[in-house]
Amino acid sequence: MLNRIIAIAKKELKQLSRDTRMLFIIFFFPVVLLIIFGYAINFDVKHIKIAVYDRDKSDYTREYVNGLISSEYFDLITYVQDESEIKRLLDEKIVQAVVVFPNDLSRKLLSKQEVKVQYLIDGVDGTTASAIQNYVNAATYSYSIKLTKEYLAVTGKNSYVPIDLQPRFWFNPELQSTKFLIPGLMGMILIVTAVISISLSIVREKERGTIEQINVSPLSSFEFILGKTIPYIFISLINATIVLVAGYILFGIVIQGSLFLLLFGTLTFLFAALGLGIFISTVADSQQVAFQAANVTSLLPSFMLSGFIFPIETMPAAIQALTNVTPAKFYVVILRAILLRGAGISAFWDQLIYLGIFGTVFITLAIIVDKRSKGKQ
Amino acid sequence: MKTIYHFIIKELLQVKRDKKMLAIIFMAPILQLIFLGYAANMDVNIVHTTIFDQDKTETSRNFIRQLVETGYFKIDYNANSYEEITDLLNEGKTLVAIIIPKDFEKKIIRRETTPLQTIFEGSDASKASMALGYIQGVTTRFSQNLITETKDKLGMKISLSGSLTPEVRVWYNPEMKSRIFMVPGILGLVLMISTISLMSMAVVREREIGTMEQLIVTPIKKYQLLLGKLIPFTMIGFVILVIVMILMTQWFGIIIRGNRLFLLFSAFLFILSNLGIGLLISTVSKTQQQAMMASVFAVMMPMIYLSGFAFPIENMPKFFQYITYAIPLRYFITIIRGVVLKGIGITSLWSEVLILFGMGVSILILSAMRFSKKIE
Numbered sequence: 067m068l069n070r071i072i073a074i075a076k077k078e079l080k081q082l083s084r085d086t087r088m089l090f091i092i093f094f095f096p097v098v099l100l101i102i103f104g105y106a107i108n109f110d111v112k113h114i115k116i117a118v119y120d121r122d123k124s125d126y127t128r129e130y131v132n133g134l135i136s137s138e139y140f141d142l143i144t145y146v147q148d149e150s151e152i153k154r155l156l157d158e159k160i161v162q163a164v165v166v167f168p169n170d171l172s173r174k175l176l177s178k179q180e181v182k183v184q185y186l187i188d189g190v191d192g193t194t195a196s197a198i199q200n201y202v203n204a205a206t207y208s209y210s211i212k213l214t215k216e217y218l219a220v221t222g223k224n225s226y227v228p229i230d231l232q233p234r235f236w237f238n239p240e241l242q243s244t245k246f247l248i249p250g251l252m253g254m255i256l257i258v259t260a261v262i263s264i265s266l267s268i269v270r271e272k273e274r275g276t277i278e279q280i281n282v283s284p285l286s287s288f289e290f291i292l293g294k295t296i297p298y299i300f301i302s303l304i305n306a307t308i309v310l311v312a313g314y315i316l317f318g319i320v321i322q323g324s325l326f327l328l329l330f331g332t333l334t335f336l337f338a339a340l341g342l343g344i345f346i347s348t349v350a351d352s353q354q355v356a357f358q359a360a361n362v363t364s365l366l367p368s369f370m371l372s373g374f375i376f377p378i379e380t381m382p383a384a385i386q387a388l389t390n391v392t393p394a395k396f397y398v399v400i401l402r403a404i405l406l407r408g409a410g411i412s413a414f415w416d417q418l419i420y421l422g423i424f425g426t427v428f429i430t431l432a433i434i435v436d437k438r439s440k441g442k443q
Numbered sequence: 444m445k446t447i448y449h450f451i452i453k454e455l456l457q458v459k460r461d462k463k464m465l466a467i468i469f470m471a472p473i474l475q476l477i478f479l480g481y482a483a484n485m486d487v488n489i490v491h492t493t494i495f496d497q498d499k500t501e502t503s504r505n506f507i508r509q510l511v512e513t514g515y516f517k518i519d520y521n522a523n524s525y526e527e528i529t530d531l532l533n534e535g536k537t538l539v540a541i542i543i544p545k546d547f548e549k550k551i552i553r554r555e556t557t558p559l560q561t562i563f564e565g566s567d568a569s570k571a572s573m574a575l576g577y578i579q580g581v582t583t584r585f586s587q588n589l590i591t592e593t594k595d596k597l598g599m600k601i602s603l604s605g606s607l608t609p610e611v612r613v614w615y616n617p618e619m620k621s622r623i624f625m626v627p628g629i630l631g632l633v634l635m636i637s638t639i640s641l642m643s644m645a646v647v648r649e650r651e652i653g654t655m656e657q658l659i660v661t662p663i664k665k666y667q668l669l670l671g672k673l674i675p676f677t678m679i680g681f682v683i684l685v686i687v688m689i690l691m692t693q694w695f696g697i698i699i700r701g702n703r704l705f706l707l708f709s710a711f712l713f714i715l716s717n718l719g720i721g722l723l724i725s726t727v728s729k730t731q732q733q734a735m736m737a738s739v740f741a742v743m744m745p746m747i748y749l750s751g752f753a754f755p756i757e758n759m760p761k762f763f764q765y766i767t768y769a770i771p772l773r774y775f776i777t778i779i780r781g782v783v784l785k786g787i788g789i790t791s792l793w794s795e796v797l798i799l800f801g802m803g804v805s806i807l808i809l810s811a812m813r814f815s816k817k818i819e
Contacts, residue, residue: 085730085733088733091741096740102749102763103748106766130607157791158787182608183609186612186614187612188614190615190624190780190785191755193621197573199611200577201576202611203579203611204580204583206608207587209607210591210608214587214591214606228585228589229582229586230559232559235562235563245568246569258739263732270731349463351463353644353648354464354641355463355467358464358471358640359467361471361636361739362471362474362475367478379489385482388478389482407533407535413534
């Protein structure tokens with residue numbers, strides 16, 4: 067039995083190694099994706115494009131604007147002379163926010179009153195908008211505090227800083243988003259490789275008719291599937307290693323936790339992902355269908371339902387339940403625990419069990435479907 | 444003309460006969476749009492907070508109240524020791540721990556500076572820095588009130604100097620909800636994935652199954668064959684488009700503020716450029732497996748990340764910003780968000796439309812040139 071499995075695995079590996087183009091795609095593009103993630107993807111909102119509508123034109127407003135644009139958060143694009151221009155600037159995304167100073171700003175300040183500085187923010191992207199809101203709040207209050215201090219100094223009263231905020235960030239002191247995103251990216255790459263490649267490689271035999279030769283050979287379907295799976299487990303492990311090594315070389319991401327646990331977690335995840343792939347291959351008759359099915363079950367779900375980018379806790383309850391259909395979700399938790407926090411098995415043993423259940427369920431389903439379709443023939 | 448017509452009928456029949464394929468082509472976009480539309484939510488509106496109030500005075504309680512009143516902070520735990528805080532952070536149960544020192548009130552009354560320690564679970568950098576922003580907002584406002592206001596002997600508030608406060612108005616999407624921003628983007632994604640993945644298989648499939656040889660020996664011309672492949676997939680793409688549009692407006696209740704016909708027209712151009720990309724993959728690849736891996740890893744995943752769908756292009760380094768100009772999805776997302784959220788049309792978006800059109804045509808021509816009616 068072992069011989070037969072090894073024979074199938076060898077045959078599959080040979081076929082794969084002959085297809086250099088395919089290997090190039092599988093091994094090279096994950097690194098490209100990693101580079102995109104490391105350098106291009108950034109949630110830090112900086113260089114916000116602003117326009118200023120200054121109806122006061124005083125030293126105060128000039129100083130305020132200088133303060134804004136001397137930080138890396140704001141770039142002054144233009145001054146607005148007329149209220150009607152504002153709409154066009156925001157509509158065409160020329161600026162992201164417009165500052166409006168009321169015409170009685172300096173008069174009110176001098177008479178010890180409170181003045182409102184108005185901000186109009188493009189809210190299309192809610193996340194960016196709320197970051198901008200944070201920055202303009204901070205900028206306005208800190209300028210206001212500065213004014214007060216100067217004023218109090220002139221009048222001879224002492225001023226002081228009441229609260230000294232001391233933020234500290236654990237686990238990720240430089241607040242690199244790459245660190246947080248790499249586990250998700252790894253999950254996504256592995257699941258797509260595993261699900262698509264295993265389902266296609268089985269369906270391909272169906273489509274080309276070579277499965278009939280296998281059916282008449284003394285090979286059982288268990289041996290066949292296992293033989294088919296082993297090469298892809300290898301490929302996926304190599305893939306994972308490439309991503310981790312590239313992450314270390316390019317971004318200095320060190321694995322905090324145990325390597326053994328990482329390997330074990332990855333293997334459990336691959337069991338689940340390949341289970342899904344095998345199930346798809348029993349349902350699909352053509353590679354086209356298998357590809358579409360693999361896309362639906364792995365590409366977007368692993369991107370959007372895994373907690374990779376969109377936090378699961380903010381999803382509606384029904385969708386939260388649905389996130390359990392993507393093994394990537396569990397894997398992302400495991401990876402983040404091991405890679406970022408160096409946590410031990412106590413932090414994610416439940417995730418391992420979920421993955422085990424997931425894989426078992428789909429392989430069982432695959433066996434049932436397979437038996438039924440064989441019965442029909 | 445007649446040849447093309449028959450070819451189109453043949454393609455459509457093939458799709459129609461394959462029930463599984465038919466189901467998945469149309470069900471996939473529907474299911475994905477619905478589920479992902481609910482899932483795509485980046486609002487950091489709840490900051491899970493732990494408070495360690497060592498002072499327990501009116502001032503410290505007042506500060507906590509001001510935190511809660513912003514609506515962003517949910518105080519899940521009141522810690523009593525640093526060990527407790529460490530555990531909560533380690534287990535990822537809280538995003539931030541705010542530690543109010545023992546002499547908080549005393550120092551404030553004496554007009555001295557008091558430290559305020561905040562410890563963040565920083566693994567999710569964007570979430571942590573957003574939360575820091577909220578805390579900064581509260582502390583600066585709190586500080587400002589302390590400096591500018593003082594109480595006279597009768598306990599009445601008097602202001603010592605003038606002050607500035609921000610008044611923020613958010614346009615287009617006043618509640619800053621992600622959904623209204625995300626769903627149109629997902630529509631673009633779903634449309635791209637279904638059209639590229641369908642088309643990328645189209646030609647290479649005939650090669651792999653061997654039916655290409657039959658096509659080669661028939662008196663069908665190259666351009667007829669290509670059109671015969673493109674037209675049915677354009678039709679399918681258009682049907683998918685109409686379905687997802689209806690879903691967006693009816694299911695999610697997102698109102699299209701701009702011109703619907705303009706949006707449909709731009710979407711049509713978008714579909715064409717995707718089909719072009721798919722066709723190019725299909726003519727370059729030798730097997731369906733290659734075509735799929737190439738379309739997923741080399742085309743769709745980078746495009747999803749760089750399109751501005753989830754990650755704002757303005758935040759990317761210049762180099763990557765230039766790359767995004769080559770991505771049709773980027774233009775379509777700008778168009779659909781502009782039309783849906785801002786109600787703008789051709790006068791503001793003509794350049795995007797023009798680029799989509801140019802891209803569609805040039806990719807199609809390129810892939811037609813690559814395509815050869817020969818056996819390799």
